[in-house]
Amino acid sequence: MTTPSQEERAWHVDANDQPIGDGWQLRDGATNWQNYRAINVFIKNHEGKLWIPRRTKYKRAFPECLDMSVSGYVDWPETYDEACAREMREELNLDASTLTLTNLGYVGPQQIPELSAFMQVYEIQMNESPRYNPDDFTGAEWLSPDELRARILNGEKTKGDLPHLLNHFYPAQT
Secondary structure (H helix, E strand, O other), X not given: OOOHHHEEEEEEEOOOXXXXXXXXXXXXXXXXXXXXXXXXXXXXXXXXXXXXXXXXXOOOOOOOOEOOOEEEEOEOOOOHXXXXXXXXXXXXXXXXXXXXXXXXXXXXXXXXXOOOOEEEEEEEEOOOXXXXXXXXXXXXXXXXXXXXXHHHHOOOOEOOOHXXXXXXXXXXXX
16 A cells, blocks of 8 residues: 555546546556656756756656656646646745746657657756755756767666657757
């Protein structure tokens, strides 16, 4: 039996991201989230570098891997924007109402088959490193998209969706 602190109630959607209900799922423990909603945020500084944190070793999924600046599932009955504000507060102690969020786009398994869920992806322009939650992350680095891509190609472990979102929203510079 799981405890409430290990669970979240997330939107359950069909293959077109249309709600079909809500369900309890294990936080960080689900194996097939494609029928759920998620948000991801990239923090980008004036040099074009992304703030990329490393997950703690205690995370059930992708421990000690590089991650998006903010990520999380859309809890029922939240909207994508509400989930983004909640996750920013929980993971980085940031107040979304004081920041300018750019909506990079909406993607799902139809656009990028490898994605784990339907996602709304945002970007924040910010030059200082946020004060992250130590339960979520152990540290972070500022990396250009190409530096991050090179690290991934050299075997750096990442959360599963990071390489796909990186390539989609920050394509390689030639």
